[in-house]
Amino acid sequence: MNVLIVHAHPEPKSFTAALRDQAVDTLQSQGHQVRVSDLYEMNWNPVASAEDFSTRENPEYLVYALEQRLANKKQTLAVDIQQELDKLLWADLLILNFPIYWFSTPAILKGWIDRVLVSGICYGGKRFYDQGGLREKKALVTVTLGGREHMFGEGAIHGPLEDMLRPLLRGTLAYVGLDVLPPFVGWHVPYITHEARQAFLQCYRQRLETITEDQPMEFPRLNQFDDRLYPLT
Amino acid sequence: MNVLIVHAHPEPKSFTAALRDQAVDTLQSQGHQVRVSDLYEMNWNPVASAEDFSTRENPEYLVYALEQRLANKKQTLAVDIQQELDKLLWADLLILNFPIYWFSTPAILKGWIDRVLVSGICYGGKRFYDQGGLREKKALVTVTLGGREHMFGEGAIHGPLEDMLRPLLRGTLAYVGLDVLPPFVGWHVPYITHEARQAFLQCYRQRLETITEDQPMEFPRLNQFDDRLYPLT
Numbered sequence: 001m002n003v004l005i006v007h008a009h010p011e012p013k014s015f016t017a018a019l020r021d022q023a024v025d026t027l028q029s030q031g032h033q034v035r036v037s038d039l040y041e042m043n044w045n046p047v048a049s050a051e052d053f054s055t056r057e058n059p060e061y062l063v064y065a066l067e068q069r070l071a072n073k074k075q076t077l078a079v080d081i082q083q084e085l086d087k088l089l090w091a092d093l094l095i096l097n098f099p100i101y102w103f104s105t106p107a108i109l110k111g112w113i114d115r116v117l118v119s120g121i122c123y124g125g126k127r128f129y130d131q132g133g134l135r136e137k138k139a140l141v142t143v144t145l146g147g148r149e150h151m152f153g154e155g156a157i158h159g160p161l162e163d164m165l166r167p168l169l170r171g172t173l174a175y176v177g178l179d180v181l182p183p184f185v186g187w188h189v190p191y192i193t194h195e196a197r198q199a200f201l202q203c204y205r206q207r208l209e210t211i212t213e214d215q216p217m218e219f220p221r222l223n224q225f226d227d228r229l230y231p232l233t
Numbered sequence: 234m235n236v237l238i239v240h241a242h243p244e245p246k247s248f249t250a251a252l253r254d255q256a257v258d259t260l261q262s263q264g265h266q267v268r269v270s271d272l273y274e275m276n277w278n279p280v281a282s283a284e285d286f287s288t289r290e291n292p293e294y295l296v297y298a299l300e301q302r303l304a305n306k307k308q309t310l311a312v313d314i315q316q317e318l319d320k321l322l323w324a325d326l327l328i329l330n331f332p333i334y335w336f337s338t339p340a341i342l343k344g345w346i347d348r349v350l351v352s353g354i355c356y357g358g359k360r361f362y363d364q365g366g367l368r369e370k371k372a373l374v375t376v377t378l379g380g381r382e383h384m385f386g387e388g389a390i391h392g393p394l395e396d397m398l399r400p401l402l403r404g405t406l407a408y409v410g411l412d413v414l415p416p417f418v419g420w421h422v423p424y425i426t427h428e429a430r431q432a433f434l435q436c437y438r439q440r441l442e443t444i445t446e447d448q449p450m451e452f453p454r455l456n457q458f459d460d461r462l463y464p465l466t
Contacts, residue, residue: 010282011295046279046340049243062244063423065379103404104337107279107344114334129390146298150463157362157453157462164400171336171397190296220390229390230383 001032001212004091008039008098008109015189015197016144020097022201023142026208035087039108045080046111052078069120077118084116093138093211094178096168099189100145103164113172122176130221132177139178140211141168142204144186161185162217170219179216234265234445237324241272241331241342248422248430249377253330255434256375259441268320272341278313279344285311302353310351317349326371326444327411329401332422333378336397346405355409363454365410372411373444374401375437377419394418395450403452412449 005023009016020036027034037044050062057070071077077085088094098109105113117123122133143165152161162169165183173180184207186200207214225231238256242249253269260267270277283295290303304310310318321327331342338346350356355366376398385394395402398416406413417440419433440447458464 010280010297013294040280040282046344047243047273048334048339048341049273061246064243101281101347102343102350102408103400104343106281107340107347110335110337110343111279111340114340117335148462150461155464157458157464158404159399163396164404166392166399167336167397171391175335225390228383229381231388231390 001027001092002090003027003032003034003093003095004087005034005036005095005097006039006109006112007036008096008106008112010040010106012041014099014144015186015200016097016099018197018201019142019144019184019186019204022204023095023097023208026205027211030209032093035091037084037087037112039112044108044112046108046114048111048114052081052115054078065119065124068118069124072118072120078115081115081118084112085118085121088116088134089121091137093140094173095140095142097142098144100143103158105168117172117176126222127177128175128222129219130177130223132175135177135179137178138181138216139173140181141165141173141183142186143183144189146188146190149185149187169217174217174219180219181211181214181216234260234325235323236260236265236267236326236328237320238267238269238328238330239272239342239345240269241329241339241345243273243339245274247332247377248419248433249330249332251430251434252375252377252417252419252437255437256328256330256441259438260444263442265326268324270317270320270345272345277341277345279341279347281344281347285314285348287311298352298357301351302357305351305353311348314348314351317345318351318354321349321367322354324370326373327406328373328375330375331377333376336391338401350405350409359455361408361410361455362452363410363456365408368410368412370411371414371449372406373414374398374406374416375419376416377422379421379423382418382420402450407450407452413452414444414447414449 005020007020024034048064053067053071054076057067098105127133151157169180184204238253240253257267281297286300286304287309290300331338360366384390387393402413417437
């Protein structure tokens with residue numbers, strides 16, 4: 001497989017970075033090709049704006065997705081966006097590797113999503129969910145967080161983690177057609193011992209060694225809905 | 234009331250901007266004080282990083298929330314963060330006004346959340362949910378989106394919008410103690426007529442005229458959980 005790891009952590013020596021390195025080592029030793037986009041190191045610009053388009057279909061009024069669609073067709077996407085899009089299209093597996101900030105991605109990674117998941121290629125028209133532009137590729141979300149495992153799940157104080165991650169797992173990754181694998185979670189990371197962190201790294205290695213056999217999560221399929229997207233009964 | 238509107242849209246003439254202006258006009262005519270943070274116009278930096286701290290408790294290893302806590306105590310928060318935090322602490326009602334990007338906030342607004350909701354004042358220790366640092370204030374999320382209303386809800390293709398917005402409504406706004414009012418939604422905005430947009434603006438005006446009477450959404454309360462945050466049965 002070709003694997004793209006998009007990594008977003010402001011501390012180069014973080015445990016999140018150790019997870020990134022573990023993934024690179026393990027996946028390469030399994031014979032996969034691996035590329036890493038380290039967003040902080042790249043000084044990635046996360047702000048979707050008119051400056052992303054050197055020429056505009058409509059210079060008077062910005063509809064970001066529309067300009068994306070046309071820039072993609074004319075091959076005039078901004079260089080930083082095109083480079084990331086090329087990596088994404090090259091990849092069979094996308095790993096998003098980040099610490100949870102506010103039950104979500106850090107802004108720098110949200111801006112990778114906003115700018116790189118280009119309309120007209122990743123989604124658009126009826127190309128979404130199982131018909132999305134990135135179908136037949138996979139995605140894995142690898143996160144660290146401060147909370148303990150018992151704070152998540154049915155009846156727990158924060159509810160199921162998958163529910164908190166719904167806009168990412170379902171609304172983004174599944175939406176563009178990716179097969180979304182169950183997230184890998186490093187719990188309570190700021191507060192645990194070195195040994196406990198090593199145990200997470202071992203766990204992650206084992207998970208990655210058999211990642212090609214993992215079953216994706218279930219999400220909506222377009223054949224469950226009619227042409228106007230009303231549910232078929 | 235004091236009202237802070239945090240506005241995030243890359244197009245100054247957008248319908249989202251019209252909603253912002255409607256809110257300013259309506260709330261001022263009701264006698265409220267209103268301030269606006271227009272994140273694109275301010276060229277807001279959304280990236281949480283070591284550069285946010287002029288002095289560091291630990292210059293060798295960045296724990297962002299820890300440095301926030303200490304910088305807040307020593308009054309050494311970065312100027313742009315402190316200015317926004319002051320506005321937030323001044324406000325009785327926070328309105329987040331934005332177009333949905335990937336079932337979530339645009340990155341520039343996510344970065345306002347990442348950097349301005351400072352640990353040690355907005356949350357930290359047992360100060361979260363109904364005990365959060367911003368309790369007794371209110372929050373309203375005002376969004377525009379491309380989807381039609383029938384695409385959201387139980388059984389609909391994207392499920393309930395409130396579920397998609399859970400990390401924001403529950404994981405962020407309710408987490409810091411805000412009373413979260415039901416979102417105001419402009420459906421299908423890129424595709425509707427001028428008259429339909431005017432109707433949304435009228436709706437929004439009426440909603441805002443009685444906003445002080447709105448009932449907040451229900452979220453967890455700490456007295457439902459024990460000291461280790463296991464649910465009390």
